[in-house]
Amino acid sequence: MSQTRKIAVLPGDGIGSEIVAQAVRVLRALEPHGLVLDLAEAPVGGTAYDLAGDPLPAATLALAREADAVLFGAVGGWQWDRLPREKRPEQAILGLRKSLQLFANLRPATIHAGLESASTLRPEVVEGMDVLIIRELTGDIYFGQPRGLRTTGEGLREGFDTMHYDESEIRRIAHVGFRSAMKRHRRLCSVDKANVLETSQLWRDVTTEVGRDYPEVELSHMYVDNAAMQLLRNPRQFDVIVTGNLFGDILSDEASMLTGSIGMLPSASLDAAGKGLYEPIHGSAPDIAGKDVANPLATILSAAMMLRYSLDAEPHARRIEAAVAAVLAQGLRTADIAEKGQPVIGTRAMGDAVVAALG
Numbered sequence: 001m002s003q004t005r006k007i008a009v010l011p012g013d014g015i016g017s018e019i020v021a022q023a024v025r026v027l028r029a030l031e032p033h034g035l036v037l038d039l040a041e042a043p044v045g046g047t048a049y050d051l052a053g054d055p056l057p058a059a060t061l062a063l064a065r066e067a068d069a070v071l072f073g074a075v076g077g078w079q080w081d082r083l084p085r086e087k088r089p090e091q092a093i094l095g096l097r098k099s100l101q102l103f104a105n106l107r108p109a110t111i112h113a114g115l116e117s118a119s120t121l122r123p124e125v126v127e128g129m130d131v132l133i134i135r136e137l138t139g140d141i142y143f144g145q146p147r148g149l150r151t152t153g154e155g156l157r158e159g160f161d162t163m164h165y166d167e168s169e170i171r172r173i174a175h176v177g178f179r180s181a182m183k184r185h186r187r188l189c190s191v192d193k194a195n196v197l198e199t200s201q202l203w204r205d206v207t208t209e210v211g212r213d214y215p216e217v218e219l220s221h222m223y224v225d226n227a228a229m230q231l232l233r234n235p236r237q238f239d240v241i242v243t244g245n246l247f248g249d250i251l252s253d254e255a256s257m258l259t260g261s262i263g264m265l266p267s268a269s270l271d272a273a274g275k276g277l278y279e280p281i282h283g284s285a286p287d288i289a290g291k292d293v294a295n296p297l298a299t300i301l302s303a304a305m306m307l308r309y310s311l312d313a314e315p316h317a318r319r320i321e322a323a324v325a326a327v328l329a330q331g332l333r334t335a336d337i338a339e340k341g342q343p344v345i346g347t348r349a350m351g352d353a354v355v356a357a358l359g
């Protein structure tokens with residue numbers, strides 16, 4: 001394992017630089033164990049807009065393209081909210097996903113032992129939950145054309161977006177769903193709104209067709225409103241969920257809360273060859289930025305996913321995951337996952353603890 005891995009590090013805005021710094025420390029701590037990394041950092045999001053007038057500067061995109069994987073923090077902040085849409089920080093992450101064709105977004109929502117009571121649901125409901133949400137990431141209403149804001153003949157302002165999928169986009173994400181289910185408990189739930197939307201009817205038809213290639217996987221279909229409810233009612237019924245971009249955005253935030261904190265959940269966004277961008281699913285949390293209180297674990301766990309999916313370094317991935325489990329077992333908590341009265345540590349101290357637990 002001595003081959004050099006090139007990683008583009010894009011911390012972004014708000015808490016992004018603090019949490020990414022801890023993930024980088026954890027990666028660096030693995031170097032004596034045989035991991036050889038070439039880390040190069042570049043600005044992205046509002047930070048890049050302030051520096052270069054563009055949330056995704058050409059040099060940042062080029063760095064991301066050349067790298068074996070991208071480690072991403074978070075983007076966004078109130079100071080950029082009034083910019084025209086194409087200059088807003090969010091365009092950076094959407095642009096990276098689209099340009100690098102990162103169509104498969106893996107968002108595992110697992111409950112870590114000891115954090116059951118951090119969930120807003122009763123511990124017995126969430127205990128042992130382990131759902132993998134697979135969200136299509138480069139299509140749907142996020143990218144469909146036409147879209148816009150205009151004024152009608154009657155002088156009314158109107159906004160419109162287009163929900164769109166063609167069958168090839170559905171097929172390739174369905175395959176990711178089935179292949180992932182094969183590696184887990186072989187149950188795949190496809191989430192749509194086929195009772196109302198044509199796009200969803202196609203989604204359901206194509207997913208069913210792809211399912212014929214995977215006779216060992218039990219495929220079910222669920223309407224998104226019911227899925228939102230079932231996740232709260234009995235999250236343990238799910239193994240793998242596959243869904244479109246918009247529904248996946250919403251359901252993955254919901255699932256994160258079941259696990260206790262959005263500060264715990266990593267994600268991988270992969271292209272057809274397994275190259276990926278890795279980011280926590282939470283945002284830039286400008287209200288707590290710079291205060292050393294953010295939870296770095298979602299980003300640290302994203303680095304573990306990066307080692308697993310893009311860098312072919314499964315043993316290192318497991319090392320990180322075991323270290324995170326160990327610090328949680330020691331009772332170490334950032335504010336977002338602490339119970340009332342439990343002592344709390346900061347971002348940096350949590351990074352220290354994970355590094356120490358790597359052994």
Ligand code: IPM
Pocket residue numbers: 090093094249281
């Ligand atoms: C996410 C975020 C993004 C999305 C935003 C920041 C554009 O909510 O990664 O879930 O909607 O995809």
Ligand code: MG
Pocket residue numbers: 249250253
């Ligand atoms: Mg989201």
